[in-house]
Amino acid sequence: MSTTGIPHSSHWGAFRADPTADGVRVRAHPDDPAPSALLRNVAVAATPTARVLRPHVRRGWWEDGPGPDERRGRDEFLPVEWDELLDRVAGEYARVLGEHGPRAVYAGSYGWASAGRFHHSQSQLHRFSHCLGGAVRSTWTYSHNVGEVLMPRVVGSQEPLISPTAWTSVEAATDLVIALGGLPAKNSEVASGGITRHEVAGRLRSARARGAEFVLVSPLRDDLAAELDADWFAVVPGSDAALLLAMCHVLLTDGSFDAGFLERFTAGSEEFLASLRGADDGVEKTPEWAEPLTGIAAGRIRDLARRAVRGRTMITVSWSVARTRFGEQPLWAAVALAAMIGQIGLPGGGFGHGYASTGGVGKRAGTYPLPTFPQFADPLRVRIPVARIADALLHPGEPYEVDGRHETYPHLRLVHWAGGNPFHHHQDLQRLQRAFRAAETIVVHEPFWTSTARHADVVFAATTTLEREDVGAARYDDRLIAMGRVHEPLGEARDDYEVLSGLAHRLGAGERFTEGRTAGEWVEHLYEEWRTGPAARAGITAPPHAEFLAAGEFRLPPEPREKVMFASFRADPDRFPLRTPSGRIELHSETIAGFGYDDCPGHPVWLAPEEQPDEEFPLRLVANNPATRLHSQLDHGATSQAGKVAGREPVRMHARDAAARGLADGQVVVLRSRRGSCLGGLVVSDAVREGVVQMSTGSWFDPVAGAAAGVTCGYGNVNVLTRDVGSSRLSQACTGQHATVQVSAFEGVPPRVTIFDQPA
Ligand SMILES: Nc1nc2c(c(=O)[nH]1)N[C@H]1C(S)=C(S)[C@@H](COP(=O)(O)OP(=O)(O)OC[C@H]3O[C@@H](n4cnc5c(=O)[nH]c(N)nc54)[C@H](O)[C@@H]3O)O[C@H]1N2
Numbered sequence: 001m002s003t004t005g006i007p008h009s010s011h012w013g014a015f016r017a018d019p020t021a022d023g024v025r026v027r028a029h030p031d032d033p034a035p036s037a038l039l040r041n042v043a044v045a046a047t048p049t050a051r052v053l054r055p056h057v058r059r060g061w062w063e064d065g066p067g068p069d070e071r072r073g074r075d076e077f078l079p080v081e082w083d084e085l086l087d088r089v090a091g092e093y094a095r096v097l098g099e100h101g102p103r104a105v106y107a108g109s110y111g112w113a114s115a116g117r118f119h120h121s122q123s124q125l126h127r128f129s130h131c132l133g134g135a136v137r138s139t140w141t142y143s144h145n146v147g148e149v150l151m152p153r154v155v156g157s158q159e160p161l162i163s164p165t166a167w168t169s170v171e172a173a174t175d176l177v178i179a180l181g182g183l184p185a186k187n188s189e190v191a192s193g194g195i196t197r198h199e200v201a202g203r204l205r206s207a208r209a210r211g212a213e214f215v216l217v218s219p220l221r222d223d224l225a226a227e228l229d230a231d232w233f234a235v236v237p238g239s240d241a242a243l244l245l246a247m248c249h250v251l252l253t254d255g256s257f258d259a260g261f262l263e264r265f266t267a268g269s270e271e272f273l274a275s276l277r278g279a280d281d282g283v284e285k286t287p288e289w290a291e292p293l294t295g296i297a298a299g300r301i302r303d304l305a306r307r308a309v310r311g312r313t314m315i316t317v318s319w320s321v322a323r324t325r326f327g328e329q330p331l332w333a334a335v336a337l338a339a340m341i342g343q344i345g346l347p348g349g350g351f352g353h354g355y356a357s358t359g360g361v362g363k364r365a366g367t368y369p370l371p372t373f374p375q376f377a378d379p380l381r382v383r384i385p386v387a388r389i390a391d392a393l394l395h396p397g398e399p400y401e402v403d404g405r406h407e408t409y410p411h412l413r414l415v416h417w418a419g420g421n422p423f424h425h426h427q428d429l430q431r432l433q434r435a436f437r438a439a440e441t442i443v444v445h446e447p448f449w450t451s452t453a454r455h456a457d458v459v460f461a462a463t464t465t466l467e468r469e470d471v472g473a474a475r476y477d478d479r480l481i482a483m484g485r486v487h488e489p490l491g492e493a494r495d496d497y498e499v500l501s502g503l504a505h506r507l508g509a510g511e512r513f514t515e516g517r518t519a520g521e522w523v524e525h526l527y528e529e530w531r532t533g534p535a536a537r538a539g540i541t542a543p544p545h546a547e548f549l550a551a552g553e554f555r556l557p558p559e560p561r562e563k564v565m566f567a568s569f570r571a572d573p574d575r576f577p578l579r580t581p582s583g584r585i586e587l588h589s590e591t592i593a594g595f596g597y598d599d600c601p602g603h604p605v606w607l608a609p610e611e612q613p614d615e616e617f618p619l620r621l622v623a624n625n626p627a628t629r630l631h632s633q634l635d636h637g638a639t640s641q642a643g644k645v646a647g648r649e650p651v652r653m654h655a656r657d658a659a660a661r662g663l664a665d666g667q668v669v670v671l672r673s674r675r676g677s678c679l680g681g682l683v684v685s686d687a688v689r690e691g692v693v694q695m696s697t698g699s700w701f702d703p704v705a706g707a708a709a710g711v712t713c714g715y716g717n718v719n720v721l722t723r724d725v726g727s728s729r730l731s732q733a734c735t736g737q738h739a740t741v742q743v744s745a746f747e748g749v750p751p752r753v754t755i756f757d758q759p760a
């Protein structure tokens, strides 16, 4: 690379860093056409603020030993010596494994941690537990759990969410983009594992310049860039399935749907079309039926359906639309609508799930192998759906259903988390507190005093990515980045690898876990293994490690072809059938129907979420991903802090809703739901549909400031409000995107935010 600085990478962009007297200076990668403002959050990681500088234990656990404990989350923390603590934790592992076996250990450890192929906390922890006979793990993601379960049943794979038709194809060929949940610029700033070039905004702009038109279906107007001149359908949150079914009904009654496509490429279209006519419930799914549900005038729904069959149409459903109660329905209904339009498998047409939900989706096919840290096989193979963690901790031994199976929650006694923040990502945080208090030991690796660290018994002080070397690479990016160490570890922080090595040695698995390599040796080894093995076999000529380091990065060759999802299926469905029972797109699934779930029947239907606005909680909350940070990461960083209002997480509301409550822009407000309450800083905005409030995730859960203010969280963690219930028995997915709430003025002096202080 031509410019100076230490190459490094993050989920929100590759960058160069220079150590300075008081921290680090960060600059975007020179080839990035649209660097993310999130880069300005990075510098704070190099300061002691909110850092775990030494290993700590909770006093009650240290003195009284493991066990369910009501003090968890409010007890004192003691700094301890590394060796003493590793001995104690190894002893606790030996106890739990000896008395109860690996089914008593939970090492799912969901979370995004940091970029880098070796120091990936979750991979590290999984390898560690696989060396010890396994542990209960989680399956699927908070991001797109519904798609992970439903898409294989409907179209035979996860392609619509992993690698849909390429952006380049949309840019070149799409006439109309219908974006449910939008294509928010904020989300495409992030891509798991790292991203060198942020291209989504540019692709959308050039599609628009060519003449493509955009329809935004979302309660928020800014889910699509203003420059795209979108037609805004300010839909009622959670009603997309009704909108889509009504559009299907219009095509059916107009006779303008592609009957030949349904015949040749789908299964179950008869049942689905009959259901539109009311075969299931006697109700015709007309635009007039959908109007009161969606808040969209019947005439506009009818026009949109007719526009959709006029040219090449791409329907995209953001991941958020499925991160809801009955979230299977809008996604399946979108597939059905795209099938009726008949353009699946054509350039720029059909559907996708999650365009712009990250910067990676649709970027490239990601077919090349990447350097990979081996985790070994999981000897236990017991998994719980990722968002059912509190259920599992609170209901050991109890049955639950998922994807057609009857399962039982294991009794989890030892919980081990590295690289995730469940007290950010999970719903109904007071319930999660009860769940954590039911465990016997909670071990957390964290660079920062997050709320999860504060609810643990053992807090291992972890290094940040800036404090170590790694190789950066991601499925949707075309660079390998030689991530360099930017500064020495703060305090006594250690790499997750070093901590786990210490535990593994004490438990007799040290040699297997480390294979005798230091972290630095591993990084070089992963690169060289990749270079001489899978990369060479894929025809990639990468330089030896020393040259890679000197260059700072390596650029992968361009992908061989532009991707159009299901193009070969369309060309010859008998030779290239989908991996569904029928080999076709299943508009009605006998398999799913056979499960007998009333919360997810055999074809897409309209199901109204149980929690509807009422007198007590009249507003619909949209709890989306934040614009100013990645989840909860670096919430104390410059960009995140600049976005706060009155020192709290902003909550946006329409002017008429604010006026009805006598609320003014900039004031501190209280949000309440059936689960809990938090403070927020009010922003009055006409970009929000009336009756909706929007508050992003990721402000750290601050129960101390909450207690001072008489609320659950005094800073603005939206997950004290959300409901901890699965999407349906099919996917059991996170439904954190929605809740019903009330908002009122906060009376009195807002409490000081304490969550970035060192704990007592
Ligand atoms: N209400 C609601 N809730 C949601 C969502 C929503 O839409 N609405 N979205 C959900 C989604 S999609 C997701 S993906 C989740 C995200 O949830 P998480 O991925 O759990 O959130 P992060 O804040 O990214 O947590 C990562 C943690 O890893 C730590 N970390 C970083 N690097 C390292 C490291 O090297 N070692 C160690 N030990 N730790 C490290 C960070 O400090 C941070 O605390 O949230 C979910 N929660």
Ligand SMILES: Nc1nc2c(c(=O)[nH]1)N[C@H]1C(S)=C(S)[C@@H](COP(=O)(O)OP(=O)(O)OC[C@H]3O[C@@H](n4cnc5c(=O)[nH]c(N)nc54)[C@H](O)[C@@H]3O)O[C@H]1N2
Binding pocket: 142, 143, 144, 180, 181, 182, 184, 186, 187, 188, 189, 190, 217, 218, 219, 220, 223, 235, 236, 237, 238, 239, 240, 318, 319, 320, 321, 323, 324, 354, 356, 357, 358, 622, 623, 624, 625, 626, 627, 628, 629, 630, 631, 737
């Ligand atoms: N800046 C930033 N980018 C991120 C992340 C981050 O934390 N910060 N997180 C990353 C991760 S892990 C993920 S999984 C993705 C998440 O990607 P998404 O799930 O797509 O993102 P969200 O921001 O949760 O939601 C997108 C929009 O959906 C709209 N929406 C909500 N409910 C409804 C509804 O019922 N109907 C319709 N039509 N629209 C609705 C909201 O207005 C919201 O702004 O983002 C990734 N990108």
Ligand SMILES: [Mo]
Binding pocket: 142, 143, 144
């Ligand atoms: Mo996510």
